[in-house]
Amino acid sequence: MSDKPVRVRFAPSPTGPLHMGGVRTALYNYLFAKKNNGTFIIRIEDTDQTRFVEGAQEYILDALKWCGIHATEGPGIGGNYGPYIQSERKELYKPFAEELVANDKAYYAFDTAEELDNVRAQAKAMGMPNWQYNTVTRMSLKNSLTLSADEVKRRLENGDQYVIRMKMPRNIDVRFEDIIRGWVVVNTNNLDDKVLFKSDGMPTYHLANIVDDHLMEISHVIRGEEWLPSAPLHVLLYDAFGWDCPKFAHLPLLLRPDGNGKLSKRDGDRLGFPVFPTDWLSAEGEKYTGYRESGYFPEAFVNMLAFLGWNPGTTQELFSIEELAEIFTLERVGKAGAKFDADKTKWFQQQYLRNTSNEDLADILSQKLNNKYDKDALVDVARLMKERATFVEDILTEGDYLLHRPENFDEQTVSKKWKSDSATLMSDWNDRLKSLTDFYPSTIEVAFKSFLEAKQLGIGAVLPLFRLLITGAGMGPSMFEIASFIGQEECVERMYEGLEKLKSHS
Ligand code: GLU
Numbered sequence: 187m188s189d190k191p192v193r194v195r196f197a198p199s200p201t202g203p204l205h206m207g208g209v210r211t212a213l214y215n216y217l218f219a220k221k222n223n224g225t226f227i228i229r230i231e232d233t234d235q236t237r238f239v240e241g242a243q244e245y246i247l248d249a250l251k252w253c254g255i256h257a258t259e260g261p262g263i264g265g266n267y268g269p270y271i272q273s274e275r276k277e278l279y280k281p282f283a284e285e286l287v288a289n290d291k292a293y294y295a296f297d298t299a300e301e302l303d304n305v306r307a308q309a310k311a312m313g314m315p316n317w318q319y320n321t322v323t324r325m326s327l328k329n330s331l332t333l334s335a336d337e338v339k340r341r342l343e344n345g346d347q348y349v350i351r352m353k354m355p356r357n358i359d360v361r362f363e364d365i366i367r368g369w370v371v372v373n374t375n376n377l378d379d380k381v382l383f384k385s386d387g388m389p390t391y392h393l394a395n396i397v398d399d400h401l402m403e404i405s406h407v408i409r410g411e412e413w414l415p416s417a418p419l420h421v422l423l424y425d426a427f428g429w430d431c432p433k434f435a436h437l438p439l440l441l442r443p444d445g446n447g448k449l450s451k452r453d454g455d456r457l458g459f460p461v462f463p464t465d466w467l468s469a470e471g472e473k474y475t476g477y478r479e480s481g482y483f484p485e486a487f488v489n490m491l492a493f494l495g496w497n498p499g500t501t502q503e504l505f506s507i508e509e510l511a512e513i514f515t516l517e518r519v520g521k522a523g524a525k526f527d528a529d530k531t532k533w534f535q536q537q538y539l540r541n542t543s544n545e546d547l548a549d550i551l552s553q554k555l556n557n558k559y560d561k562d563a564l565v566d567v568a569r570l571m572k573e574r575a576t577f578v579e580d581i582l583t584e585g586d587y588l589l590h591r592p593e594n595f596d597e598q599t600v601s602k603k604w605k606s607d608s609a610t611l612m613s614d615w616n617d618r619l620k621s622l623t624d625f626y627p628s629t630i631e632v633a634f635k636s637f638l639e640a641k642q643l644g645i646g647a648v649l650p651l652f653r654l655l656i657t658g659a660g661m662g663p664s665m666f667e668i669a670s671f672i673g674q675e676e677c678v679e680r681m682y683e684g685l686e687k688l689k690s691h692s
Pocket residue numbers: 196197198199231391395407408409410413
């Protein structure tokens with residue numbers, strides 16, 4: 187690694203909500219910075235005003251906060267390299283574009299959108315569908331390379347609309363080393379004369395990105411693979427300015443679960459899993475579900491994301507963000523697209539739920555239940571149910587009978603297990619329950635076993651009936667624990683009530 191301090195940035199465009207691929211890019215930047223005692227910066231790239239989406243910037247910043255991906259410099263945080271929103275830096279880009287023109291690395295182009303559309307249409311009619319403004323075609327278009335100096339001056343003074351285009355050199359191999367992909371070589375004959383500065387007085391992404399990465403002293407550009415085709419132009423721009431090029435690392439794509447194509451924003455709701463970190467409601471009223479609102483812990487989401495394209499080289503899978511920051515390297519990021527796995531994502535959430543203390547879960551439950559229940563009771567609810575749950579919400583739905591009397595009885599268990607003599611059997615068992623002098627799980631268990639012996643019945647013939655009457659369910663955690671938790675009085679009453687309700691079944 188070079189001696190330059192590590193400074194990396196996540197540079198989203200506020201053109202919509204942040205896809206989980208974007209969160210992964212932010213995460214890898216964050217981890218890389220932490221690992222290398224560097225600085226993680228957030229920069230908002232909003233120079234394309236036609237694609238601006240109301241609320242997207244707030245969404246992005248809020249989502250990153252929820253994930254625990256905190257920047258050292260950025261909008262709302264500050265830093266010595268601000269402002270961190272490109273539209274607020276608007277004034278500084280033009281001189282850079284003009285510097286390139288003065289050095290013959292770029293030129294003014296006066297062609298109107300309409301004229302270019304015509305040229306494109308003509309080319310298409312002649313069998314060239316991919317017409318480009320490039321080293322060849324530029325010589326027959328309206329720009330400062332073809333017009334006289336006086337004419338260019340007159341047009342500029344006249345306030346004619348223009349853009350500034352990159353003067354792509356002819357037939358040069360642009361080479362750069364990508365940390366993930368190795369050497370990349372692209373011949374400039376395959377590149378067009380990209381617009382660097384637009385007629386609306388704003389820089390394009392390419393110019394603003396390069397200028398800001400330079401001014402913000404970015405050491406490594408870590409971004410999605412979709413930007414790889416832009417990298418040769420960026421390398422040439424650094425060169426044109428005479429600036430050092432940062433190191434590049436282009437991250438692999440996130441693929442659909444079947445590996446068939448890029449994971450897109452529509453896949454989530456179609457295939458039944460979130461694609462966005464938090465809920466997003468588009469201006470058109472389309473709602474996309476987020477991980478946060480689906481009940482995922484941010485720690486589980488981040489842990490899952492870290493593994494989409496990277497691995498630690500060991501079998502360990504559970505890492506806190508701090509632990510990830512200790513071991514993360516770009517060298518362990520793969521080139522191949524990373525397949526999203528919805529089941530694995532749930533597995534991560536389940537692990538994090540299990541590893542959350544019962545006390546902490548009780549706090550969350552308490553909040554969800556508007557502090558209606560005693561904390562100690564909720565600690566027990568968490569203890570009894572968490573092995574069977576993926577989300578906190580599951581504890582409440584699966585374990586509803588711990589807090590309320592069951593209203594319904596599991597149909598399958600009733601039809602399979604409830605026999606003509608079940609009512610008498612359970613009524614006898616209820617008499618035993620009533621007579622117990624304490625109600626610890628072990629006391630109930632001992633009583634239950636002696637009851638089985640007295641009746642000469644196996645556990646499978648009796649326990650499901652007991653469970654059915656107390657919980658309404660066919661399965662669940664230890665019945666002795668459940669009964670003890672509910673308490674003797676409530677248990678006995680539930681048995682009476684259940685027997686009454688199931689009368690008609692015998
Ligand atoms: N603004 C670009 C984006 O929206 C950033 C690309 C880069 O990191 O250079 O992804």
